[in-house]
Amino acid sequence: MIKYKSVTAFAPATVANVSCGFDIMGFAIQGCGDKATIVLAKDSGKEGCDDNQIAMSGKYAHLIPSQRDKNTAGVAVDAYLKATGNQNIKLSIALEKNLPLGSGMGSSAASSVAAVFAVNALLGNLLSVKELIQFAMEGERVACGAAHADNAAPSLLGGFVLIRSYDPLDIIQVHCPDELYCAVLHPHIELNTSDARRVLKRDIPMRDVVKQCANAAGFMTGLLIADYDLLGRSVSDLLAEPKRTMLIPGFEQAKRAALDAGAIGCGISGSGPSIFALCKGESMALLIAEVIDRSFAEAGLLSEAFISPMNAPGALILERR
Ligand code: HSE
Numbered sequence: 001m002i003k004y005k006s007v008t009a010f011a012p013a014t015v016a017n018v019s020c021g022f023d024i025m026g027f028a029i030q031g032c033g034d035k036a037t038i039v040l041a042k043d044s045g046k047e048g049c050d051d052n053q054i055a056m057s058g059k060y061a062h063l064i065p066s067q068r069d070k071n072t073a074g075v076a077v078d079a080y081l082k083a084t085g086n087q088n089i090k091l092s093i094a095l096e097k098n099l100p101l102g103s104g105m106g107s108s109a110a111s112s113v114a115a116v117f118a119v120n121a122l123l124g125n126l127l128s129v130k131e132l133i134q135f136a137m138e139g140e141r142v143a144c145g146a147a148h149a150d151n152a153a154p155s156l157l158g159g160f161v162l163i164r165s166y167d168p169l170d171i172i173q174v175h176c177p178d179e180l181y182c183a184v185l186h187p188h189i190e191l192n193t194s195d196a197r198r199v200l201k202r203d204i205p206m207r208d209v210v211k212q213c214a215n216a217a218g219f220m221t222g223l224l225i226a227d228y229d230l231l232g233r234s235v236s237d238l239l240a241e242p243k244r245t246m247l248i249p250g251f252e253q254a255k256r257a258a259l260d261a262g263a264i265g266c267g268i269s270g271s272g273p274s275i276f277a278l279c280k281g282e283s284m285a286l287l288i289a290e291v292i293d294r295s296f297a298e299a300g301l302l303s304e305a306f307i308s309p310m311n312a313p314g315a316l317i318l319e320r321r
Pocket of ligand 1: 016017022023024104105106148150151193196197240269270271272
């Protein structure tokens with residue numbers, strides 16, 4: 001059953017919600033993410049790991065707990081070991097934390113996904129990739145109090161993902177038009193998902209629910225028939241964005257600037273403060289990234305840009321020994 005002594009996996013950042021799909025839609029972003037290495041305990045000394053402490057490295061390592069039961073990667077791995085009856089296997093975890101926290105780019109999910117993907121490979125792929133989502137969601141529960149899957153699922157599977165149901169979990173991958181790109185801009189402020197969830201309304205008027213459902217259906221149809229106008233009309237959020245806008249300085253101006261410059265649609269990435277803009281073609285995405293960056297600069301915020309096709313890859317194994 002134990003197949004390797006050590007496995008390293010990468011899991012990408014993600015954009016959740018996609019405006020019209022609060023908690024039910026997300027997609028992977030190419031080129032940025034976290035890495036996790038799982039080592040069987042007898043080798044852990046060589047890696048400088050201790051079973052109950054996660055060996056942390058990377059730009060944002062100092063900002064998250066290294067204690068295994070408080071770290072999203074540790075929680076996800078332990079949930080996996082318990083569910084597969086392997087809680088007696090001693091292994092250690094090393095996490096390279098490259099994604100900023102409280103960024104709206106699925107940072108906590110990327111850590112748990114990388115870790116659970118690695119441990120599954122180490123144990124000979126006991127579970128399917130889709131079955132791993134539930135364990136990464138346990139990491140999300142620790143990070144923000146809500147076991148949402150709209151970052152974890154696309155980070156694991158790649159591309160665009162719809163969570164049709166949470167109970168039972170029903171995850172659907174949808175291939176996007178190949179020309180569809182995304183610009184994600186991360187303004188350098190931190191916004192905790194738990195705080196950004198706290199501001200949400202508990203009661204939503206029926207007319208808003210109807211509009212949100214119609215937009216979600218419109219967006220899915222737009223992806224399937226490559227109708228960019230329909231996608232643009234559907235990227236609209238009546239649930240979270242109206243309440244979260246005030247948490248992101250310069251958001252409205254940046255969104256306006258992106259749309260005026262030709263973005264198909266624009267909204268808050270996950271719980272923010274990052275914002276995403278859907279674009280036709282990579283060069284348009286680069287241009288829109290510059291426009292949003294300038295707009296945030298006018299609001300006094302530095303930002304970092306990520307450009308990605310919508311069909312970006314999900315978690316992958318980097319090394320196994
Ligand atoms: N759907 C979650 C939220 C995503 O908006 O709170 C968090 O990244």
